[in-house]
Amino acid sequence: MHYVENPPNPWLKHSVEWLGEPPEAKLEVFEETQTRKIITHNDSPDVGFDYTINCYRGCIHGCTYCFSRPTHEYLGYGAGTDFDRKIVVKVNAPTLLRNELMQPSWKGDEIVFSFTSDPYIPLEANYKLTRQCLEICLEFRQPIGIITKSALIRRDIDVLQELSKHTHLAVFFTIPFTDREVARAVEPYAPLPEARFHAMTDLAAAGLSLIFGVMKVLNVAHGELIMLGGYGTYWLFALLRMDPFASLLVVIPATLVLGAVLYAVLFGFVVRAHEETRIKNSLLVGFGLALALHALALRLWTADDRSVTTAYGGAVLHVGPLAIPVIRLVSLAIAFALIAGLHLLLARWRWGKAIRATAEDWQAALLTGIDVRRAYLLAFAIGTALAGAAGTLVSVGYSISPAIGLEWTLKALIVVVLAGLGSMLGTFAAGLVVGVAEALSAAAFGGPYREVVGLVIFLVVLVARPQGLFGRPSR
Numbered sequence: 393m394h395y396v397e398n399p400p401n402p403w404l405k406h407s408v409e410w411l412g413e414p415p416e417a418k419l420e421v422f423e424e425t426q427t428r429k430i431i432t433h434n435d436s437p438d439v440g441f442d443y444t445i446n447c448y449r450g451c452i453h454g455c456t457y458c459f460s461r462p463t464h465e466y467l468g469y470g471a472g473t474d475f476d477r478k479i480v481v482k483v484n485a486p487t488l489l490r491n492e493l494m495q496p497s498w499k500g501d502e503i504v505f506s507f508t509s510d511p512y513i514p515l516e517a518n519y520k521l522t523r524q525c526l527e528i529c530l531e532f533r534q535p536i537g538i539i540t541k542s543a544l545i546r547r548d549i550d551v552l553q554e555l556s557k558h559t560h561l562a563v564f565f566t567i568p569f570t571d572r573e574v575a576r577a578v579e580p581y582a583p584l585p586e587a588r589f590h591a592m593t594d595l596a597a598a599g600l601s602l603i604f605g606v607m608k609v610l611n612v613a614h615g616e617l618i619m620l621g622g623y624g625t626y627w628l629f630a631l632l633r634m635d636p637f638a639s640l641l642v643v644i645p646a647t648l649v650l651g652a653v654l655y656a657v658l659f660g661f662v663v664r665a666h667e668e669t670r671i672k673n674s675l676l677v678g679f680g681l682a683l684a685l686h687a688l689a690l691r692l693w694t695a696d697d698r699s700v701t702t703a704y705g706g707a708v709l710h711v712g713p714l715a716i717p718v719i720r721l722v723s724l725a726i727a728f729a730l731i732a733g734l735h736l737l738l739a740r741w742r743w744g745k746a747i748r749a750t751a752e753d754w755q756a757a758l759l760t761g762i763d764v765r766r767a768y769l770l771a772f773a774i775g776t777a778l779a780g781a782a783g784t785l786v787s788v789g790y791s792i793s794p795a796i797g798l799e800w801t802l803k804a805l806i807v808v809v810l811a812g813l814g815s816m817l818g819t820f821a822a823g824l825v826v827g828v829a830e831a832l833s834a835a836a837f838g839g840p841y842r843e844v845v846g847l848v849i850f851l852v853v854l855v856a857r858p859q860g861l862f863g864r865p866s867r
């Protein structure tokens with residue numbers, strides 16, 4: 393048995409075998425300026441995509457199993473050490489890509505960055521060819537996929553975020569081994585598995601689509617949770633004379649715990665179901681919970697309307713010709729503060745990022761090491777606490793009764809449909825739109841038409857723009 397530096401090249405008439413040890417392979421970089429095309433078509437039934445881009449040929453990562461090795465033989469090099477040490481850099485790749493994307497014959501199919509090399513080999517840190525090509529894809533809203541083993545992709549998170557907003561983007565990390573010793577032996581110069589997992593976490597938390605599906609749970613008992621928050625405030629006011637706004641300090645933690653319990657007892661089982669059955673099961677559980685909470689409220693507080701009447705309830709702030717009720721103004725300020733707090737929580741807190749990553753793609757989040765069950769639990773508990781806080785704000789402006797649950801669930805659904813599922817900023821804007829539309833219609837046509845206007849908006853948006861005003865169309 394003797395060491396072979398590169399196996400014989402089938403495209404060459406002659407091959408060289410070293411007598412004794414071959415010289416040590418050194419990194420050599422060749423800049424190719426004569427490349428004529430950069431988008432390559434493949435019709436292999438084994439490959440799940442038709443078009444690829446490779447700004448490099450040969451790959452420094454040097455995985456022993458790499459199926460791209462024989463492609464190096466077309467260049468007259470060997471598939472062995474030549475593949476990971478003689479690297480060809482297509483320096484005019486961005487110019488070629490722009491020209492090809494401008495061709496009328498280009499139909500905008502997905503292009504995958506990968507095939508004859510990892511698009512993020514270490515040389516990319518200097519050449520930035522993959523990054524330039526991604527920026528061009530962004531300009532053209534070109535759908536793309538990226539297959540990589542490299543944490544260098546984190547450098548381009550800004551471009552990837554923009555791409556994911558405007559077109560289809562899928563990032564695949566190949567991590568065949570988690571054991572660093574095995575990985576080092578088989579993929580000698582690729583980043584260690586931990587580095588790839590960290591890169592994936594960063595991408596997932598940045599809200600990128602990494603493939604797979606999304607969390608599908610709809611809580612139709614949301615209105616009943618708002619009702620409970622309202623009754624909690626009512627009780628604290630009636631029994632302890634606690635100011636309704638101050639009662640938020642009790643209602644929010646209490647409903648947070650309630651949400652965690654409800655998730656553990658009811659919804660935790662739903663999310664374990666297959667994705668397709670999740671939405672149906674969550675509807676069934678939600679309706680059951682709504683009925684149970686409605687019956688409980690009837691038993692505890694009867695069907696009578698209850699209201700929280702404070703000394704400052706009738707106070708009005710005059711701004712020019714406008715008379716603004718002070719409690720509505722304070723409620724609005726608290727609602728803004730809660731939304732801003734939620735935004736900060738999701739943007740800054742480690743578990744907030746985990747919740748966003750899980751909502752975007754629970755399977756990819758799971759692969760990055762995120763405890764998806766805990767993220768679900770936290771999301772559900774925070775959602776319930778926000779419903780409780782909303783109940784407090786409702787109780788100071790409206791009367792509450794066991795029947796208000798359905799009305800507020802419908803309002804919440806209208807706002808969510810108008811905004812588009814998962815759009816936080818959109819939800820905020822849609823809430824304002826629905827609120828203003830309802831107030832104007834009540835003033836113009838009378839109070840009973842308030843709900844009708846909301847439902848009309850709901851139907852029009854569902855028909856004209858099913859993904860909502862701020863949501864992205866599903867692909």
Ligand code: SF4
Binds near residue numbers: 454460541
């Ligand atoms: S990273 Fe990919 S392209 Fe590079 S050697 Fe490994 S398998 Fe081949």
